[in-house]
Amino acid sequence: xxxxxxxxxxxxxxxxxxxxxxxxxxxxxxxxxxxxxxxxxxxxxxxxxxxxxxxxxxxxxxxxxxxxxxxxxxxxxxxxxxxxxxxxxxxxxxxxxxxxxxxxxxxxxxxxxxxxxxxxxxxxxxxxxxxxxxxxxxxxxxxxxxxxxxxxxxxxxxxxxxxxxxxxxxxxxxxxxxxxxxxxxxxxxxxxxxxxxxxxxxxxxxxxxxxxxxxxxxxxxxxxxxxxxxxxxxxxxxxxxxxxxxxxxxxxxxxxxxxxxxxxxxxxxxxxxxxxxxxxxxxxxxxxxxxxxxxxxxxxxxxxxxxxxxxxxxxxxxxxxxxxxxxxxxxxxxxxxxxxxxxxxxxxxxxxxxxxxxxxxxxxxxxxxxxxxxxxxxxxxxxxxxxxxxxxxxxxxxxxxxx
Amino acid sequence: xxxxxxxxxxxxxxxxxxxxxxxxxxxxxxxxxxxxxxxxxxxxxxxxxxxxxxxxxxxxxxxxxxxxxxxxxxxxxxxxxxxxxxxxxxxxxxxxxxxxxxxxxxxxxxxxxxxxxxxxxxxxxxxxxxxxxxxxxxxxxxxxxxxxxxxxxxxxxxxxxxxxxxxxxxxxxxxxxxxxxxxxxxxxxxxxxxxxxxxxxxxxxxxxxxxxxxxxxxxxxxxxxxxxxxxxxxxxxxxxxxxxxxxxxxxxxxxxxxxxxxxxxxxxxxxxxxxxxxxxxxxxxxxxxxxxxxxxxxxxxxxxxxxxxxxxxxxxxxxxxxxxxxxxxxxxxxxxxxxxxxxxxxxxxxxxxxxxxxxxxxxxxxxxxxxxxxxxxxxxxxxxxxxxxxxxxxxxxxxxxxxxxxxxxxxxxxxxxxxxxxxxxxxxxxxxxxxxxxxxxxxxxxxxxxxxxxxxxxxxxxxxxxxxxxxxxxxxxxxxxxxxxxxxxx
Numbered sequence: 001x002x003x004x005x006x007x008x009x010x011x012x013x014x015x016x017x018x019x020x021x022x023x024x025x026x027x028x029x030x031x032x033x034x035x036x037x038x039x040x041x042x043x044x045x046x047x048x049x050x051x052x053x054x055x056x057x058x059x060x061x062x063x064x065x066x067x068x069x070x071x072x073x074x075x076x077x078x079x080x081x082x083x084x085x086x087x088x089x090x091x092x093x094x095x096x097x098x099x100x101x102x103x104x105x106x107x108x109x110x111x112x113x114x115x116x117x118x119x120x121x122x123x124x125x126x127x128x129x130x131x132x133x134x135x136x137x138x139x140x141x142x143x144x145x146x147x148x149x150x151x152x153x154x155x156x157x158x159x160x161x162x163x164x165x166x167x168x169x170x171x172x173x174x175x176x177x178x179x180x181x182x183x184x185x186x187x188x189x190x191x192x193x194x195x196x197x198x199x200x201x202x203x204x205x206x207x208x209x210x211x212x213x214x215x216x217x218x219x220x221x222x223x224x225x226x227x228x229x230x231x232x233x234x235x236x237x238x239x240x241x242x243x244x245x246x247x248x249x250x251x252x253x254x255x256x257x258x259x260x261x262x263x264x265x266x267x268x269x270x271x272x273x274x275x276x277x278x279x280x281x282x283x284x285x286x287x288x289x290x291x292x293x294x295x296x297x298x299x300x301x302x303x304x305x306x307x308x309x310x311x312x313x314x315x316x317x318x319x320x321x322x323x324x325x326x327x328x329x330x331x332x333x334x335x336x337x338x339x340x341x342x343x344x345x346x347x348x349x350x351x352x353x354x355x356x357x358x359x360x361x362x363x364x365x366x367x368x369x370x371x372x373x374x375x376x377x378x379x380x381x382x383x384x385x386x387x388x389x390x391x392x393x394x395x396x397x398x399x400x401x402x403x
Numbered sequence: 404x405x406x407x408x409x410x411x412x413x414x415x416x417x418x419x420x421x422x423x424x425x426x427x428x429x430x431x432x433x434x435x436x437x438x439x440x441x442x443x444x445x446x447x448x449x450x451x452x453x454x455x456x457x458x459x460x461x462x463x464x465x466x467x468x469x470x471x472x473x474x475x476x477x478x479x480x481x482x483x484x485x486x487x488x489x490x491x492x493x494x495x496x497x498x499x500x501x502x503x504x505x506x507x508x509x510x511x512x513x514x515x516x517x518x519x520x521x522x523x524x525x526x527x528x529x530x531x532x533x534x535x536x537x538x539x540x541x542x543x544x545x546x547x548x549x550x551x552x553x554x555x556x557x558x559x560x561x562x563x564x565x566x567x568x569x570x571x572x573x574x575x576x577x578x579x580x581x582x583x584x585x586x587x588x589x590x591x592x593x594x595x596x597x598x599x600x601x602x603x604x605x606x607x608x609x610x611x612x613x614x615x616x617x618x619x620x621x622x623x624x625x626x627x628x629x630x631x632x633x634x635x636x637x638x639x640x641x642x643x644x645x646x647x648x649x650x651x652x653x654x655x656x657x658x659x660x661x662x663x664x665x666x667x668x669x670x671x672x673x674x675x676x677x678x679x680x681x682x683x684x685x686x687x688x689x690x691x692x693x694x695x696x697x698x699x700x701x702x703x704x705x706x707x708x709x710x711x712x713x714x715x716x717x718x719x720x721x722x723x724x725x726x727x728x729x730x731x732x733x734x735x736x737x738x739x740x741x742x743x744x745x746x747x748x749x750x751x752x753x754x755x756x757x758x759x760x761x762x763x764x765x766x767x768x769x770x771x772x773x774x775x776x777x778x779x780x781x782x783x784x785x786x787x788x789x790x791x792x793x794x795x796x797x798x799x800x801x802x803x804x805x806x807x808x809x810x811x812x813x814x815x816x817x818x819x820x821x822x823x824x825x826x827x828x829x830x831x832x833x834x835x836x837x838x839x840x841x842x843x844x845x846x847x848x849x850x851x852x853x854x855x856x857x858x859x860x861x862x863x864x865x866x867x868x869x870x871x872x873x874x875x876x877x878x879x880x881x882x883x884x885x886x887x888x889x890x891x892x893x
Binding site (some may be wrong): 286 | 711731740755810
């Protein structure tokens with residue numbers, strides 16, 4: 001103990017402490033810069049709440065918006081995987097359309113058992129992703145062109161299969177299983193205890209994450225007090241202002257599925273060799289190759305995972321709509337890319353992330369909805385989406401380059 | 404007062420006095436004084452990291468001097484960048500391959516218009532032809548840049564600045580990437596320009612260029628101007644002596660325990676050919692540092708890539724003499740081939756050795772163990788700044804190099820392949836890197852150093868050889884050779 005006390009003041013220790021002070025200051029400044037977009041979104045949300053009142057501040061209504069955009073958000077995750085590797089995948093919309101047709105058509109028209117149809121739909125997504133990967137990596141076709149082509153082929157095949165009309169269960173014919181239909185319905189909520197547990201886990205990880213912004217000069221006791229106070233305030237805000245219980249009670253199975261997919265993708269990109277190597281490829285392909293990354297293999301894998309996610313988007317679409325029409329996912333491509341690109345400015349320093357994609361996508365939906373509730377024509381939705389995307393990216397780039 | 408100052412100034416086209424530049428605590432230029440007369444051809448020499456590029460960058464306005472003064476024609480200026488009298492030619496020539504010579508030259512000029520936005524192509528071509536004559540290049544101005552040899556491209560770049568009316572040319576290591584014949588041609592036309600009144604300042608590593616063309620040679624070592632002499636009367640040996648005088652202590656650490664027993668072979672190249680290279684035979688032993696060197700364009704790095712397995716031989720074979728041989732590469736260009744700019748230091752360090760942190764039975768990585776190991780290696784290499792989650796982009800050149808070294812070390816390979824290990828790093832980092840390389844060999848790994856810097860070879864290598872005309876010459880013990888001999892080889 002004595003030795004410890006004497007050592008405290010050597011110049012070496014002082015230097016280390018100064019470095020640590022600078023370090024935590026840097027961490028905090030970056031935290032502010034990285035969350036600026038999120039803060040602006042929250043401000044917009046609060047402003048809508050103030051002006052529109054209960055019409056907008058309606059938990060069930062807002063969650064219904066999220067529920068309805070689950071397929072779009074899944075497509076956002078699908079394009080995200082290859083964007084991380086630095087490549088475009090424009091085939092996801094066509095891929096989702098095709099797997100939507102597989103899910104419904106194979107059950108209703110061909111009379112296959114439903115699990116087989118589901119597996120076939122997932123398989124077609126994987127195959128399309130694999131073809132994309134092989135075109136890009138082995139035949140060296142430009143990714144933009146290759147996936148534009150396979151996307152068109154998928155959409156076309158769906159039209160050929162359906163003869164250009166829509167496919168759905170007919171009265172008296174084979175129906176989709178009841179559990180699948182109810183999976184697509186907003187009325188089918190995820191069990192409250194499960195969601196509560198997940199929320200508690202999230203809160204716990206937030207409280208451990210808080211330690212990273214601890215000011216260095218503070219001793220253990222002072223920090224503990226500050227931390228507990230912060231957690232209590234956040235918890236109180238969540239319970240009384242955000243009304244967290246209502247959110248938990250109104251969370252549908254489809255949203256829960258989206259959250260699970262997001263978490264899985266986040267873990268895959270952050271904590272597996274595949275994810276790390278794909279990020280390296282996206283950052284500098286030549287360097288990744290020289291650092292021993294099997295670039296081709298990992299890029300093909302990322303296209304396959306993107307294809308798989310696109311297929312699940314198609315399946316969710318089938319569940320939500322109950323039928324398939326040839327242009328069902330066509331309008332989803334741009335919002336999906338918008339959500340993925342927004343992830344680079346939501347709580348991250350310019351890098352693509354799965355949670356950011358979902359947060360960005362949801363906020364764009366809400367901003368659009370808020371304006372419509374306020375009386376704007378629904379035809380303006382695309383205009384707003386475009387402006388929000390440009391505005392958010394410009395804002396966060398500006399704050400970052402200001403230094 | 405004023406008149407005398409002007410008179411004194413007019414004797415020199417360019418004057419630099421007491422120029423100091425520090426990066427943090429690191430003093431890179433320690434008060435440099437330099438006067439250059441109009442029409443002089445000055446060669447600027449010095450080892451890597453001596454401060455040559457820093458001086459040039461201050462002149463070009465990329466950096467700002469910490470203190471000191473720059474005078475152009477007697478008038479104090481901040482940098483030479485804004486002056487139309489001065490033209491800089493960097494290693495990256497800034498020419499566009501897909502355009503013709505005439506188009507490239509007119510890009511740098513205010514547009515000459517015929518009517519409204521319509522350009523006067525004829526005037527542009529005439530002017531381009533005029534500029535090409537200045538550098539003695541006789542070819543059509545409609546030739547596409549992509550059809551030119553590297554030397555001709557360099558001449559076009561010279562023509563561009565001279566066509567703009569520049570009479571002071573600053574050439575920064577432009578010839579180092581050229582094949583000897585092309586370099587010779589460039590030097591000749593620079594000498595021609597100097598004879599017709601232009602002032603030329605050229606940074607180069609090549610002794611022959613200094614001897615053949617320049618009027619005066621200036622040597623910078625460790626941020627100080629240590630030699631300033633007329634070239635007439637100098638020979639190669641004298642030049643080498645000038646360059647080496649401050650490096651005697653660097654050679655003394657060259658005392659390695661000679662391997663007592665028969666060395667264990669790790670990897671062999673048998674008659675390997677690729678492109679213009681080969682056939683090449685090379686044997687790498689555990690615990691030994693082999694150095695290879697050669698001119699840029701000699702295929703030096705291709706040999707390194709062959710050894711690393713990043714390049715497949717067209718003929719011959721690369722034989723690994725142990726099961727599951729692990730190799731790690733430090734590539735020659737750390738920005739374009741080494742680092743992941745947007746990723747964090749931790750991710751840059753760990754990318755080659757992710758298998759180390761896989762949890763048993765699961766495919767997930769353990770972030771805690773990863774961070775611990777990466778932080779340890781970063782502290783060992785004293786990478787600054789300390790936080791592990793800053794983006795790689797924000798690091799300085801020397802720290803980038805350390806991170807890429809750290810990546811190779813973390814992989815714990817049996818064979819290290821190090822290309823240009825000290826390119827663009829400061830003196831302190833250089834000696835740290837030399838220490839690391841010796842530790843690699845001492846721990847029983849085989850090391851191949853492929854470097855065009857002679858100092859790397861005699862500071863850390865046991866045996867060295869040159870790559871000449873696509874062949875690897877015989878390996879010789881470094882201890883058998885004197886430093887001047889080695890310098891003359893390169």
